[in-house]
Amino acid sequence: xxxxxxxxxxxxxxxxxxxxxxxxxxxxxxxxxxxxxxxxxxxxxxxxxxxxxxxxxxxxxxxxxxxxxxxxxxxxxxxxxxxxxxxxxxxxxxxxxxxxxxxxxxxxxxxxxxxxxxxxxxxxxxxxxxxxxxxxxxxxxxxxx
Numbered sequence: 001x002x003x004x005x006x007x008x009x010x011x012x013x014x015x016x017x018x019x020x021x022x023x024x025x026x027x028x029x030x031x032x033x034x035x036x037x038x039x040x041x042x043x044x045x046x047x048x049x050x051x052x053x054x055x056x057x058x059x060x061x062x063x064x065x066x067x068x069x070x071x072x073x074x075x076x077x078x079x080x081x082x083x084x085x086x087x088x089x090x091x092x093x094x095x096x097x098x099x100x101x102x103x104x105x106x107x108x109x110x111x112x113x114x115x116x117x118x119x120x121x122x123x124x125x126x127x128x129x130x131x132x133x134x135x136x137x138x139x140x141x142x143x144x145x
Contacts, residue, residue: 043068046065048062052108058112063107066091074131077093080127093105123141125137
């Protein structure tokens with residue numbers, strides 16, 4: 001009788017442990033990987049154009065238009081374009097001049113000694129900060145048209 005009681009207790013504990021594990025797996029704890037979302041990639045690259053007029057002998061002028069597609073205000077961000085050299089686009093975005101949701105911003109820059117082809121993808125590294133202090137950073141491939 002005692003052996004039967006121990007087996008029943010063991011089975012009850014085992015069922016409890018298995019049920020608890022299954023319940024934890026179903027509810028999650030917020031640490032599992034999630035796919036890219038607008039929160040992860042809040043900047044949409046609208047266009048990357050170049051060379052723009054007037055033609056500059058020191059290097060082409062490239063213009064980048066981006067849009068904040070998140071629901072959060074962005075207070076700083078920059079884009080780094082990787083060609084043969086690295087070119088940083090520091091957008092005029094700050095606490096006092098934020099990029100609001102659904103708004104676009106444009107910037108152009110002379111790429112001194114920079115060259116590119118119109119049929120090759122180039123990496124754009126996008127880094128920024130939301131008004132709440134959270135940051136984002138990711139890379140997109142673009143063609144300069």
